[in-house]
Amino acid sequence: MHDVARLAGVSAQTVSRLIKGFEGIRPGTRERVEAAIAELDYRPNQAARLLRTRKSKRIGALAHEMFEFGPARLLRGAANEARRSGYSVNIVGVDGDDELAIEEAFRSFEEEQVAGIIAVTLTDSMRRVVERRPLDVPIIVDPAETLGGGQTISQTGAAMAADHLLQLGHRRIGYLGGPDGWLPSRERRSQFLADVRAGGGQIVAEWSGDWTPASGDRAGGVFDPSANITAVFVANDAMAIGFIHRLFARGFDVPGDVSVIGFDDIAEAAYMNPPLTTVRPDFEAEGRIAIGALLAEIEHHPRGDFAHPGGELIVRSSTASVR
Amino acid sequence: MHDVARLAGVSAQTVSRLIKGFEGIRPGTRERVEAAIAELDYRPNQAARLLRTRKSKRIGALAHEMFEFGPARLLRGAANEARRSGYSVNIVGVDGDDELAIEEAFRSFEEEQVAGIIAVTLTDSMRRVVERRPLDVPIIVDPAETLGGGQTISQTGAAMAADHLLQLGHRRIGYLGGPDGWLPSRERRSQFLADVRAGGGQIVAEWSGDWTPASGDRAGGVFDPSANITAVFVANDAMAIGFIHRLFARGFDVPGDVSVIGFDDIAEAAYMNPPLTTVRPDFEAEGRIAIGALLAEIEHHPRGDFAHPGGELIVRSSTASVR
DNA sequence: AAACTTCTTGTCATCGATAACATTCTGCTC
DNA sequence: GAGCAGAATGTTATCGATGACAAGAAGTTT
Incomplete structure (x- = not known):
């Protein structure tokens, strides 16, 4: 960052401000800084930022049986939705009722200082483990709960x-x-x-x-x-x-x-x-909705409408009228 | 960390040394520090460590069609193996031939300063995108390549x-x-x-x-x-x-x-x-082997034996002797 | 017991960004 | 053009860990 600042003839603070989208920067200055950033192919150091701000743009996803049909699609929807909002999703898969793995996952989420957690808890036992964990970040334990009372x-x-x-x-x-x-x-x-x-x-x-x-x-x-x-x-x-x-x-x-x-x-x-x-x-819609709710909580802006994930009846030939 | 140091009556450096497994610490001191760590439920701050050392314990996995049968299992094997060695795996899924998504994934790997990258590149086009990317961390572009000339x-x-x-x-x-x-x-x-x-x-x-x-x-x-x-x-x-x-x-x-x-x-x-x-x-074995090779490269220790992922013929009834 | 080696522990500066505060610059009014 | 508000920019300290070096403690040798 200092290199960029020097090249643009400004202070590091100005560069910092520009990066996080601060408005009050004179057009001329802005241009010089942007040119310098491009010139040096500068990329902000996430670690430094995280150290200072304690705010990451990462979401931890604890996924039970993440490769099963439903969970896999839900995760895909969630990851895409998060990405759209500038967040990355760190998926940790847990197979079976491995409480230890769950504890470990939460530990790593804590160490990485994720901004929020989405736990795809399919079983009761897993849910219990997750719920008895005190946490200081927003968490969604069950995607279905974000539907605002609507049907899952x-x-x-x-x-x-x-x-x-x-x-x-x-x-x-x-x-x-x-x-x-x-x-x-x-x-x-x-x-x-x-x-x-x-x-x-x-x-x-x-x-x-x-x-x-x-x-x-x-x-x-x-x-x-x-x-x-x-x-x-x-x-x-x-x-x-x-x-x-x-x-x-x-x-x-x-x-x-x-x-x-x-x-x-x-x-x-x-x-x-x-x-x-x-x-x-x-399932993807359910994932999207869950992430939407989580991000709303993280960024303290009110939830928008409660969308409801739909479904479709696919009639083929394994069902027929009763004789 | 300073709180721990104060509580144990030592300097922060000593705490730091203990954490990263330094041997030369007198037993008495060690005990006091360990007690203090337990007492305060101290957890090292990854961001600070990363900032200073520039060495993370994270591996980026770029996964093409990550929910398909083969890739999913490969990733599971890879993630488990990495975890065994204290690394976490950040999986970024890319669907279709989305070059932009690949670029973005690498960008995020760079920003997170991953220690290495494993790219599950199934298609040629994807592989080309990955390969023309200059990188300063070890990368495995195709798990099969880690087999040391053996059969995939x-x-x-x-x-x-x-x-x-x-x-x-x-x-x-x-x-x-x-x-x-x-x-x-x-x-x-x-x-x-x-x-x-x-x-x-x-x-x-x-x-x-x-x-x-x-x-x-x-x-x-x-x-x-x-x-x-x-x-x-x-x-x-x-x-x-x-x-x-x-x-x-x-x-x-x-x-x-x-x-x-x-x-x-x-x-x-x-x-x-x-x-x-x-x-x-x-497939899981292939993932494990690939991560093994990647970790060897990251930590500069020589590759062990080249294990070969096996396979099994499952004979059921869709094949029969020719008439 | 002095001199010296080895082992343990401490001090200080630093990684790269940013919050809080300080300063300088612009544009405007009278 | 002096005075001033407000906008733009700069300075400094700090987040939490660790590398390099320094210093103190313990053990060895003669």
Whole structure:
């Protein structure tokens, strides 16, 4: 910075002011300084700035299972949104229920003096670890909480699934969910169950898996035909794929004997046999919204409108009207 | 730090020395300082340290399509390995051929004064952008380059696929690859082609897609039965799924009419119909190895052994002996 | 016990930016 | 053109760690 100042014939302070966008600089001076900056390809030293101001433009993202379908997209949306506002996002992935890794992540966020933290906490246990941590920066523990009381994408999506099955005339319906300890899993379940009942249907069977196709396959193994289930909502496409696979192996037809609707719309869904009817939630939007809320808090400006991430029902061939 | 020093009755320098692991500190002093650190829950200020030393413990990872199957696992392996050595990894995702985003990523790495950079450059165009950038920190442009002349996972995997098909008696073989501009795509192709030929087979047809199931489906549409192809190696499972889907739609049987082997072993592969024979490459190991090489360069200690990431052939039911 | 080596600890300046305060310069009024 | 408000710029001290050097303490040798 001093080199720039010397070259432009001004003091370092003037350079500093220009950099952070101070208005009151005479045009002539401004030009000289800008020329000097360009000339020397000067780049401010973040460390020095951080040391002095204690304000960074970095956000820490604690991401549970960051490479899973939903979280990955949410993170992408979040990172892009943050970047648009001049913040960078430091993603720390945590797999499984590794409390130590979480503690470590927070420690590193603290040391890096992030301006805020977004924790993509999918499970209760993880959420507990995060919540009992005293912190001096804004934090968003669950992106869904930033929706201002609106519906989460899990809820909107589950509602779409329920509506779709009811419209097709299904009344005896099953639900294959994720693990109980997972928030999205519970949200999808309660919304779906409520809507099915409100629409005059009943939940005849429930199973739960661990989001993997293998667990969907296992659920398909305990599927009981004598219960006369005509449709099943599976909480993600991966399990739906395993579920359908086992149903076929056991001689059932989808959607002939039972309709199946998934959740996520993974790229492969359209190329299953039968092509999978599913819900395509806008995870990226949820990430964007969460970061928007976090930045509002960091910069103390009021939240704008509460946007709501949407979702889309993708009707393919794994669901059909009830006979 | 000064508070700690005062509390322990020593100078700040002594505290500093203790922190960075300096040996020559009398046990009594050491104890007092450690007690003071614990007492005050003291955490060194990274910014100050970075300002003074210009050495950070952070690695920048420029990740192209970071949420794709391979890159995601590679990054996970890299991040874990880095963490084991006390480094944190700052992942910046770049999607598509966004040169601007790459430039921006490097800029931010520079500003953060990362100790090294690992660029997961999958495409040639991206690689060119990265390579023409002058840099003053160690960088690994392509993880595969750290293998010390050994085979990449793409090559080992392709070799396994070729071997498998040849062993089953196939001689008239097709190849469905990724985009030409992608390095892994070319590696898989050239290795596969070479091995097939060396084994007495011939490549009767070639198609290429963009890694998506949709593109696999399109390739399946132009599959020409008159060429008497009995087996096809598809460069990733997603395309394989689309490919098989279309073959079925056109009335061909897999593996009855044509065997198909994929690459990646995505979770869904086992639950396809038929369950997909595929190659399971160890992407995480590749990430670990790359970081190992990078750290060696950063810390100027000699590279250890060149480990080689392995792969595994997963034989399921989409391949069969030639009739 | 003096002289000397080695080990431990302390002092001071510095990294690059900025907050707070001080000063100089402009443009205006009368 | 003197006086003055307000704008533009400069000075100084500081954030928290550490490198280089200095000094004091402990141990060794003769």
